[in-house]
């Protein structure tokens with residue numbers, strides 16, 4: 001039986017680094033790497049061999065079931081692809097836009113949920129509106145209420161902010177949107193595996209996710225949840241072999257009924273098998289234990305950082321309103337200089353954020369240790385003591 005403390009031993013050698021970069025890309029457990037290698041070798045025996053093709057296809061479908069289980073969706077509602085951005089693009093390019101339509105995003109979106117819409121705005125003369133993502137959830141909801149109008153075609157917003165780690169009031173957002181018949185797409189890149197996600201409870205229309213962050217699955221794994229009644233509604237912009245139920249030589253086709261209709265062509269199945277293996281590990285540990293572990297550790301980090309004079313915590317204190325991300329700044333201190341110094345002196349890895357000169361993002365997971373935290377805190381104190389990075 002795997003428990004949460006086993007995760008650390010499953011990870012490859014990180015050369016002593018305190019890895020606070022899971023929100024960017026996570027390290028991968030050895031059993032996940034072994035699973036990929038196993039299926040890569042197996043498939044390489046000859047993808048067309050009947051026992052090879054059938055078996056690996058079953059492994060792929062097993063991953064789909066695991067993902068569906070983790071999101072409380074049904075497998076028929078899951079598209080498996082390369083990343084969250086592909087999922088967002090399936091939605092963005094699957095809507096029949098009319099000039100003057102609008103889409104609501106937030107001020108904290110990643111380029112994946114930003115540039116996709118800049119492109120739609122450019123091509124279809126659609127207007128973009130940005131709700132201000134603040135830790136004051138009521139303020140955010142009020143602003144959103146004012147923004148939705150009869151030309152709003154979609155709200156596309158992160159479930160967890162990549163900048164502050166704030167968890168948006170997702171169910172309330174869906175309620176506001178659905179009251180005006182507006183569908184909701186959540187970008188779940190920072191939430192899947194970091195906080196509980198139940199797409200039925202949220203009642204969202206779409207949920208894009210990736211495997212390579214909090215799930216500790218391979219780079220290049222992710223996908224999209226499409227609620228059953230939205231599968232037919234969404235127009236497929238890219239399809240191909242395997243999207244269809246039937247087709248003939250004269251231009252007729254019937255697409256699959258399932259969300260799988262958005263998948264096509266030759267796929268990287270070994271990586272998807274690794275995605276399934278990572279989910280198996282978390283299932284065995286129990287999601288409740290995982291979220292409890294992330295909550296405890298991130299709480300620990302916040303409390304330790306709050307002890308540092310002048311440091312400003314940007315992340316909400318309660319896990320219920322945040323995630324594994326802890327973002328802070330020290331007024332006047334440049335984030336890149338702080339991060340470079342932490343990396344070079346304490347072997348601590350965090351990340352900076354675009355559009356912010358000072359914010360430092362520390363993303364925590366259950367494999368991070370007290371010793372990692374001690375190094376982070378003493379590093380920040382050292383930098384402040386030296387006045388290094390102080391741009392004042």
Ligand SMILES: Cc1ncc(COP(=O)(O)O)c(C=O)c1O
Nearest residue numbers: 083084085110112158162189210
């Ligand atoms: C909120 C958010 N959305 C989307 C992405 C992009 O994810 P992917 O590489 O899976 O497309 C990221 C990655 O950092 C992210 O933080």
